[in-house]
Amino acid sequence: MQKELSIINEKIAGIVKVDHQLVNRSIGTLNDNVAFIKLSLNNTFSPRALKAFLEIHSIPSNPKYAKWKVWFNSFPVTREYKSHYSLTIKNQQHNIFVFDVTPIINRDIKRKSHKLVIKNIGSTAIYVGYVLLTVQLEAENVETYHYYQVLTSECSYKSPCALSIPECTAYAKTQSRINAYYQSPPVEVFLSTSTWKERALFPTRIVDLVIEGCVGNRIVIAPNSHENMYLLSVHSYASNYDRPQIDIKATSTHKEREVEVEISVLNEGKADAKNLMIVGILYGNTIYNKKLQALRPGDVFTDKITVEKPKTPATIAIRAVWNEYGETIFKETKLNIS
Structure with missing residues (x-):
C-alpha cells in the first residue's frame, strides 16, 4: 500500500463528485438543505500527512442545531477503509472543518463492504490515483x-x-x-x-x-x-x-326549511392523499367531519350535508386537509346559501 501511494505522491488533480454530477475539482449545488459542499485535499499528498478540508455553506435554518454524520470512505485497489466522525454544526453561514484522514489509509479494516447504502442529503468526493475519498453528510433531524x-x-x-x-x-x-x-x-x-x-x-x-x-x-x-x-x-x-391534487366541488339544493349541499372531492394528482379530512364549516362551527385513510389518484368521494335554511344569506366552506411529507395542506371551496 505504501508503494502504491508513493506512485501518486503530489498528484492531487482528480475527479470531484458532487451529488449526481461529475466535475473536475469543483463545487456544486446539492439541494435546499445544503447549498454547496466542497471537499479538497492539502497540496502535498502523503500517507502520513493527509488532511481533507470540508467546507459547508448555507446550513439549514431549521433546526438551529443539526447533527451531521461525516463519513470518509477510501477505496484502494483491494481494500476499503472507513472512518466515522460525528459533529454538531451551529446555524451559521460558513463552516470549515479539517479532518485528519491518515488513519483511514494506514488502518486496515478487514470487513469489506460490497454494497454501501446510505440515505443522505448530499455527498462529495475526490479521486486521487488509487484512492477515492468520499465525504457524505447525513442529517438526522432535518426533513427534506x-x-x-x-x-x-x-x-x-x-x-x-x-x-x-x-x-x-x-x-x-x-x-x-x-x-x-x-x-x-x-x-x-x-x-x-x-x-x-x-x-x-x-x-x-x-x-x-x-x-x-x-x-x-x-x-x-x-x-x-x-x-x-x-x-x-x-x-x-x-x-x-408526484403529489395529490385535490379538487372540491359543492352544489346546493334549496328546500322549504333546509338546504342540501352535495360535495364532491376528486384526487386529480398522481399520488394518494393520505389521512384526508373533509370538513364543513358554517358560521365558524364545524357541521361536517369525515376522515378518509387515503384518496387514491382518480378516486372521487361524494357525500351530502343537510343544514337548516339560514334566515340571512350565509357561506358554507368545504375544506379538504391532508398530510404530505409531514406538512399539513388544505384546499377549500365556499358556497353561498340562503
Missing part, C-alpha cells in the same frame, strides 16, 4: 423533500458488480445515474440493466446515463480485464415528486 441514495460497489474481472436500483417512494419518480469510475489502463466494460445495454471503453469515456426505474432494474458491470478494479456508483434520486 429530496430522496437520495448512493449505492457503491467495487468490481473486478473475477467479481462483477450487480446493484439494484432502490424502490421508488410513494411520492417520487426515481431516476438513477450511473457513474463508472475507472483505473488505467483502458479496458472495455459491459454495463446492462433490464432496459438497456451498453459497452464502454474506459478511460476514454465515462458512462453517465440516467435511468427511470424502481426495484427490478438491476445494473451489472463486468470488466473483461483482470488487471483493474472498478468502482461503480449508482445515484438514485427523486425530484419533482
Whole structure:
C-alpha cells in the first residue's frame, strides 16, 4: 500500500463528485438543505500527512442545531477503509472543518463492504490515483423533500458488480445515474440493466446515463480485464415528486326549511392523499367531519350535508386537509346559501 501511494505522491488533480454530477475539482449545488459542499485535499499528498478540508455553506435554518454524520470512505485497489466522525454544526453561514484522514489509509479494516447504502442529503468526493475519498453528510433531524441514495460497489474481472436500483417512494419518480469510475489502463466494460445495454471503453469515456426505474432494474458491470478494479456508483434520486391534487366541488339544493349541499372531492394528482379530512364549516362551527385513510389518484368521494335554511344569506366552506411529507395542506371551496 505504501508503494502504491508513493506512485501518486503530489498528484492531487482528480475527479470531484458532487451529488449526481461529475466535475473536475469543483463545487456544486446539492439541494435546499445544503447549498454547496466542497471537499479538497492539502497540496502535498502523503500517507502520513493527509488532511481533507470540508467546507459547508448555507446550513439549514431549521433546526438551529443539526447533527451531521461525516463519513470518509477510501477505496484502494483491494481494500476499503472507513472512518466515522460525528459533529454538531451551529446555524451559521460558513463552516470549515479539517479532518485528519491518515488513519483511514494506514488502518486496515478487514470487513469489506460490497454494497454501501446510505440515505443522505448530499455527498462529495475526490479521486486521487488509487484512492477515492468520499465525504457524505447525513442529517438526522432535518426533513427534506429530496430522496437520495448512493449505492457503491467495487468490481473486478473475477467479481462483477450487480446493484439494484432502490424502490421508488410513494411520492417520487426515481431516476438513477450511473457513474463508472475507472483505473488505467483502458479496458472495455459491459454495463446492462433490464432496459438497456451498453459497452464502454474506459478511460476514454465515462458512462453517465440516467435511468427511470424502481426495484427490478438491476445494473451489472463486468470488466473483461483482470488487471483493474472498478468502482461503480449508482445515484438514485427523486425530484419533482408526484403529489395529490385535490379538487372540491359543492352544489346546493334549496328546500322549504333546509338546504342540501352535495360535495364532491376528486384526487386529480398522481399520488394518494393520505389521512384526508373533509370538513364543513358554517358560521365558524364545524357541521361536517369525515376522515378518509387515503384518496387514491382518480378516486372521487361524494357525500351530502343537510343544514337548516339560514334566515340571512350565509357561506358554507368545504375544506379538504391532508398530510404530505409531514406538512399539513388544505384546499377549500365556499358556497353561498340562503
